[in-house]
Amino acid sequence: MWKTVLILILTLIIVPLVAFYFDEPLVGKKLDVLWLLVKIYLGAALGAFALSTVTKNYSQVDKLWSVIPMIYAWVVAYQFEFEPRVLLMAILVSVWGIRLSYNFTRRGGFSWKFWTGEEDYRWEVLRAKPEFQGKIKWMLFNLFFISLYQMGLILLFTLPILKAAEGTPLGIFDYLLAALFIVLVVIETIADQQQWNFQSEKYRRINAKEELGEPYSDGFISSGLWGMARHPNYGAEQAIWIIFYLFTIPATGIWLNWSIVGCLLLLVLFKSSSDFSEEISASKYPKYKEYQKTVGRFLPKLF
Numbered sequence: 210m211w212k213t214v215l216i217l218i219l220t221l222i223i224v225p226l227v228a229f230y231f232d233e234p235l236v237g238k239k240l241d242v243l244w245l246l247v248k249i250y251l252g253a254a255l256g257a258f259a260l261s262t263v264t265k266n267y268s269q270v271d272k273l274w275s276v277i278p279m280i281y282a283w284v285v286a287y288q289f290e291f292e293p294r295v296l297l298m299a300i301l302v303s304v305w306g307i308r309l310s311y312n313f314t315r316r317g318g319f320s321w322k323f324w325t326g327e328e329d330y331r332w333e334v335l336r337a338k339p340e341f342q343g344k345i346k347w348m349l350f351n352l353f354f355i356s357l358y359q360m361g362l363i364l365l366f367t368l369p370i371l372k373a374a375e376g377t378p379l380g381i382f383d384y385l386l387a388a389l390f391i392v393l394v395v396i397e398t399i400a401d402q403q404q405w406n407f408q409s410e411k412y413r414r415i416n417a418k419e420e421l422g423e424p425y426s427d428g429f430i431s432s433g434l435w436g437m438a439r440h441p442n443y444g445a446e447q448a449i450w451i452i453f454y455l456f457t458i459p460a461t462g463i464w465l466n467w468s469i470v471g472c473l474l475l476l477v478l479f480k481s482s483s484d485f486s487e488e489i490s491a492s493k494y495p496k497y498k499e500y501q502k503t504v505g506r507f508l509p510k511l512f
Contacts, residue, residue, distance in 0.1 A: 232467040239371060242288045246281055246364060246371070253277055254360035258352050267332040267351060270359045272318060275309035277360075278302050281367040289374045294383060298370045298456055301390050305449060308394055312401050331482075334489055362478060366450045366471030369457045376460025383459055390452050396434070397445040403433040404442070428494035437509045439487070439500065443479050444507035450475055479507075 235243055257269035282299040289295050313319060317327035332355075341347050407430040414421050424431060434441035450472040457468055483506060491497045504510065 232463070232465075235371075238288070239374060242285060242371060242374075243368075245288070246284065246368075249277075249280065249284070250360055250364045254356045257360065258356035261351055261355070262348065267355055268318065268327070270355055271313070273360070274363060275306045275313060277363055278367045279306040281364065282370050285370045285374060292374060292376075293379045294376055294456065294460055295370055295374050297379070297383065297387060298373060298453070301387060301453070302367070302370070304391065305394055308398055312398075312405075315405070331485060331489070335485075359478075362471065362474055364471075365468075366453070366475050368471055369454045369468040372457045372466055372468040373460035376457075377462070380459055383456065386452055386455055390449060393445045393449045393452065397442050397449070400434045400442040400445065403435060404430055407432075427496050429490060429497060429500070431500055431504070436504065439504050439506050440479075440483055441507075443483060447472070447476055447479055447507065483507075 234240075253273055254270075257273060261267045261269045279299075279302055282302040286292075286295050286299040310319070335341060336347060341350060407425070411421065411425040411428075414425060438444055454469050454472045457466055458464055487497070487501065491501070
């Protein structure tokens with residue numbers, strides 16, 4: 210596990226540097242805005258680390274996941290005087306962020322005591338693993354992976370809005386991308402609602418001491434969008450940030466540029482995150498391994 214963590218941290222440092230110098234480096238106003246965003250990132254990451262260390266709730270970054278991209282996007286929009294494409298991208302990020310914040314809130318993630326709230330169950334499972342035993346080991350993992358790495362990744366997958374600034378006028382390709390972005394947000398919303406409905410009914414029956422019956426006795430949802438993919442919400446989430454990167458193409462005329470790094474690293478994170486989640490699910494639910502064989506992870510199986 211530690212090897213995986215170290216590889217992810219190195220990619221966060223090395224890959225952006227290589228990509229940055231492979232493409233045209235940022236200069237002038239764009240470079241100034243980037244440094245402003247980096248300062249916000251460092252403040253947020255170190256703040257999340259401090260709060261999680263004091264409160265022992267390691268979901269502080271989770272609380273910022275849906276919020277800070279909106280901050281980054283509107284900072285860029287303001288700095289570039291609300292250029293049409295940048296404004297459109299900021300609005301799309303806000304639609305995504307408000308939806309995700311709502312879903313996180315109803316699951317107990319937010320609280321008026323902002324440092325409290327429900328912690329992601331995976332952190333407790335991870336803390337119990339032998340390689341994370343000891344306060345120093347966990348503190349280093351919290352600092353470098355949970356706080357600095359994940360917050361850095363959020364900044365990176367939001368940076369296409371900075372690359373797209375000072376670009377060409379809005380065109381039909383931008384509107385098509387915006388429409389596809391909204392469709393993906395709708396898919397994500399439906400998937401999360403289906404999951405919410407399933408879990409709510411399952412736990413209602415458990416708390417009422419009723420017989421679960423199928424499909425609730427399986428323990429996991431496998432119908433609706435979840436019958437087409439094991440993580441339809443994750444699949445839509447990854448596609449959203451790929452689409453976000455694609456806005457840089459009509460803006461610059463360049464198909465491959467340094468701002469692609471964020472969405473690529475996000476794909477890596479979702480692969481490792483879903484591996485861990487599925488390891489837990491397979492250990493809890495006997496039918497989950499059969500579900501893995503018959504249903505694709507992020508996309509439907511074609512054959």
